[in-house]
Amino acid sequence: MSGALAVLRRELRAYFYSPLAYILLTFFLLVQGYYFALLVSYLSDPRFPAGKPLEIYFGQTIFTWLVLIFTGTFLTMRLLSEEFRSGTIETLMTAPVSEAQVVLGKYFAALAFYVFLWAPTLVYVAVVRWKTPVDWGPVAASYLGLLGIGALFLAVGLFASSTAKNQIVAAIITFFCLLVLFSIGLMENLANGETAKKILGYLNLWTHMDDFAKGIVDSRALVYYATGVGFFLFLTTRALAAKKWR
Amino acid sequence: MIEAHDLTRRFGAFTVVAGVSFAVPDGEIVGMLGPNGAGKTTTIRMITGFLPPSSGRVTLGGRDLFAGDPKVRRELGYLPENVALYPEMRVEEYLEWRGQLEGMERAAIRRRVPEILDRCLLTDVRRQIIGTLSKGYRQRVGLAGAILHDPKVLVLDEPTVGLDPKQIIAIRELIRELGRDRTLLLSTHILPEVELLCGRVLIIDRGRIVAQGSPAELRERWLGALGVTVEFAAAAAGQHEALVALPGVETVDAEGASGARFSLGCARGADPRAELFRLAVTRGWELVELTPTRASLEDIFVRLTTRDSDDEAAAGALLTAPASVEVAS
Numbered sequence: 228m229s230g231a232l233a234v235l236r237r238e239l240r241a242y243f244y245s246p247l248a249y250i251l252l253t254f255f256l257l258v259q260g261y262y263f264a265l266l267v268s269y270l271s272d273p274r275f276p277a278g279k280p281l282e283i284y285f286g287q288t289i290f291t292w293l294v295l296i297f298t299g300t301f302l303t304m305r306l307l308s309e310e311f312r313s314g315t316i317e318t319l320m321t322a323p324v325s326e327a328q329v330v331l332g333k334y335f336a337a338l339a340f341y342v343f344l345w346a347p348t349l350v351y352v353a354v355v356r357w358k359t360p361v362d363w364g365p366v367a368a369s370y371l372g373l374l375g376i377g378a379l380f381l382a383v384g385l386f387a388s389s390t391a392k393n394q395i396v397a398a399i400i401t402f403f404c405l406l407v408l409f410s411i412g413l414m415e416n417l418a419n420g421e422t423a424k425k426i427l428g429y430l431n432l433w434t435h436m437d438d439f440a441k442g443i444v445d446s447r448a449l450v451y452y453a454t455g456v457g458f459f460l461f462l463t464t465r466a467l468a469a470k471k472w473r
Numbered sequence: 474m475i476e477a478h479d480l481t482r483r484f485g486a487f488t489v490v491a492g493v494s495f496a497v498p499d500g501e502i503v504g505m506l507g508p509n510g511a512g513k514t515t516t517i518r519m520i521t522g523f524l525p526p527s528s529g530r531v532t533l534g535g536r537d538l539f540a541g542d543p544k545v546r547r548e549l550g551y552l553p554e555n556v557a558l559y560p561e562m563r564v565e566e567y568l569e570w571r572g573q574l575e576g577m578e579r580a581a582i583r584r585r586v587p588e589i590l591d592r593c594l595l596t597d598v599r600r601q602i603i604g605t606l607s608k609g610y611r612q613r614v615g616l617a618g619a620i621l622h623d624p625k626v627l628v629l630d631e632p633t634v635g636l637d638p639k640q641i642i643a644i645r646e647l648i649r650e651l652g653r654d655r656t657l658l659l660s661t662h663i664l665p666e667v668e669l670l671c672g673r674v675l676i677i678d679r680g681r682i683v684a685q686g687s688p689a690e691l692r693e694r695w696l697g698a699l700g701v702t703v704e705f706a707a708a709a710a711g712q713h714e715a716l717v718a719l720p721g722v723e724t725v726d727a728e729g730a731s732g733a734r735f736s737l738g739c740a741r742g743a744d745p746r747a748e749l750f751r752l753a754v755t756r757g758w759e760l761v762e763l764t765p766t767r768a769s770l771e772d773i774f775v776r777l778t779t780r781d782s783d784d785e786a787a788a789g790a791l792l793t794a795p796a797s798v799e800v801a802s
Contacts, residue, residue: 230543233573237559244561314557318618321521322574323547 230324234332235339238306242340251301255294255344262290263351279362280355285369286440292433295373295380296405302340303384304398306333307467311392326467330385330460337381345373365442372439375452376432380405382459389466408432474499475520475626475656480529482515489515491680492529497626502652504671505660508778512680513660514554517630520658521551533626547575550624554631554660556615560604564595564614567603568621575622585621593617594643608635616644626656633666645670664774678778691773699744701737704762705753708732715752721745734762 242248263284270280285291310316319329355361387400412431418424428434435448475497482490490512497503507513518524520531522538522545531538536545558567565586572582590596593613598606603614612635619627632648633641649670651657661667667674668688676684676691684691705712708731716725716735721743728734739745746763753760 229576230574233570236573237562237570241559241561313559314553314555315559316557317518317523317553318551318557318571319574321523321546321549321551322571323543323545323576324574325543328543 228328230322231328231332231335234319234324234329235336238333238336239339241305242302242336245305247301247305248340251298252344255298256347258290258294259348259351262288263348263354267354281352281361281366281369282440284351284440285373286437291373291436292409295376296402296409298341298344299377299380299384299405300398300401302337303381303388303401304394305388306337306385307388307463308391308394308397312394326464330389330463330467334381334385334460334463337385338378341377341381342374345370345377362442365440368439368442368444369436371444372436372448375449376436379408379452379455379459382456382463383408386459386463386466389463474534475628475658476532477516477520478530478532480516480519480526480531482512482519482524483527489680490519490526493677493680493682494529495675495682495685497656497658499625499656500652500654501673502648502657502659502671503673503675504667505658505675505677506662506664506667506774507677511677511778513677514630515680516677517554517628517658517660521549521628522546523551547622548625550619550622550627552615552619552627552629552632556611558603558611558614558618560602562603563600564603564606565590565599567614568617571618571621577622585623589617589621592620592647594640609637609640612636613640613644616647620651624655626658627651628658630660631662632659633661633663676774676777683777684773699739700766701739701746701749702728702734702762702764702766703737703749703760704729704731704734706733706759706761709756709758711756712758715756716749719745719748719752721748736766 266280266284269275270278270283307316310319320326352361352366383404384397384401387404388394388397391397391400409432412427412433412435415424415427415431415434418427429447429451435445438445438448477493477495480490480493481488493512493516495503505513505516515524519526519529520538522531525539533545533548536542538545562570568586568589569582572585577585587596590599593616595610595613595617598610603611606614612632616629616632619629629648633644636644645666648657648659652670659667659671671688673687674685674691675682684694686694703716712733713725713727713735716722716737719737721740722737722745723740724738726736726738728736737745746765749763750760752758
């Protein structure tokens with residue numbers, strides 16, 4: 228596993244050596260901060276109905292999804308495509324590391340950065356706690372949900388990156404795959420037929436997140452993410468094995 | 474010891490490498506020569522485990538490189554043709570990372586990195602960001618990365634490209650030193666480099682090995698006959714006839730305007746130089762030059778890889794037509 232660790236460490240450093248990390252961090256915090264401020268001012272206005280700020284923050288608006296889809300795309304587009312483009316893949320694949328180790332190393336580097344991206348939002352929780360009591364269960368469940376959905380999105384992105392030599396192409400593929408993954412569950416309301424409705428309901432990420440934000444941890448959702456991650460990482464390993472000779 | 478067993482690689486309908494077999498024994502530097510597009514890089518990519526062959530096997534110390542255990546590659550150091558590095562890393566940092574990737578112990582990395590920086594003449598740029606380095610420096614960083622973990626088998630694809638003459642000499646010295654206790658396969662365009670460094674040479678053309686042997690053996694086999702250039706201090710009557718009469722001399726051509734300089738073509742295996750000296754002494758012709766002109770590797774290379782018809786080559790027949798000169802090795 229030392230090979231996977233070496234890949235992970237280099238990849239994490241590469242994030243912080245590139246301007247991408249800082250641009251992403253900045254915009255992420257700007258968007259999240261603005262959105263949270265908006266939410267708080269809305270909830271403190273007596274003309275509007277009362278609500279639980281954290282539940283709305285995590286589960287009920289499109290902001291979370293926009294952020295998830297964009298970060299999933301930007302964090303993964305470079306991972307493998309850049310190795311193909313520059314030719315560093317040759318060094319990597321003639322070193323004593325397997326394809327699976329390379330894939331795992333890169334995946335967990337992306338996941339670690341993703342966690343790092345979300346970590347400052349704990350401040351918002353602290354802000355809420357300052358003025359009102361916080362129910363910690365739903366908060367923990369929300370972060371679990373964000374981790375699960377992020378993990379799934381990053382696995383999709385990594386796979387897309389393994390199919391393209393150009394990171395822009397990888398980004399476009401990822402973006403559309405994530406859009407499909409996100410919107411397929413929304414079809415639940417349009418579907419006719421009980422079975423179709425039920426299946427799409429299982430895949431509905433929005434309702435998953437809404438549940439997590441209310442403190443409901445549905446293991447079916449977690450199984451869905453875990454299966455998805457496993458499936459896409461497996462595909463990535465196969466793609467890498469097939470593509471290492473260009 | 475690295476061995477290629479009947480390696481073949483096809484890309485679609487194209488056969489780039491067709492049944493190449495060779496072995497690089499321990500402690501030997503083997504040079505691989507071939508014109509562009511001969512299949513050198515493809516062969517090297519298979520030898521290093523990067524490119525799976527369409528058929529055939531590669532063994533490293535007797536173990537199959539494609540059997541699925543990546544640890545076999547621990548014995549291998551590889552400098553690719555286009556040295557690709559991560560431009561955002563510092564030299565030292567990159568080498569430390571290569572050590573981790575090779576599964577080296579932390580202490581071993583700490584000990585080896587300064588040593589390798591020194592050997593590859595990189596100590597003064599060790600804190601520099603790779604993206605800011607010149608091509609020569611990058612080439613050396615790549616080489617340093619390839620030898621860091623002290624591999625038993627080293628494969629270098631054009632290691633002196635982009636270096637200045639002083640660096641070339643230093644790197645050749647390093648290669649010679651590395652080849653002393655290692656298996657070393659060296660691909661290059663620079664023919665004198667091969668003559669200088671390699672105990673054995675493989676010449677590849679159109680995906681096949683067209684000749685292999687030591688530089689001396691190749692010379693013997695392909696341009697076995699010796700040529701001698703001789704010059705006397707002054708022209709004298711009967712010089713031409715006397716030279717023609719020497720045993721082993723087949724042709725005598727006058728050279729230059731002085732009339733005292735001749736170029737001799739000898740029969741295979743004949744060496745008339747001692748006879749020539751005695752002739753000069755007995756006749757009282759003062760010798761001012763006596764130079765054997767041997768075939769250089771370059772001549773052999775050109776002869777072996779020149780196509781019968783360039784049109785044919787352009788038509789893509791280069792891969793299917795038998796090589797113009799084939800050698801049972």
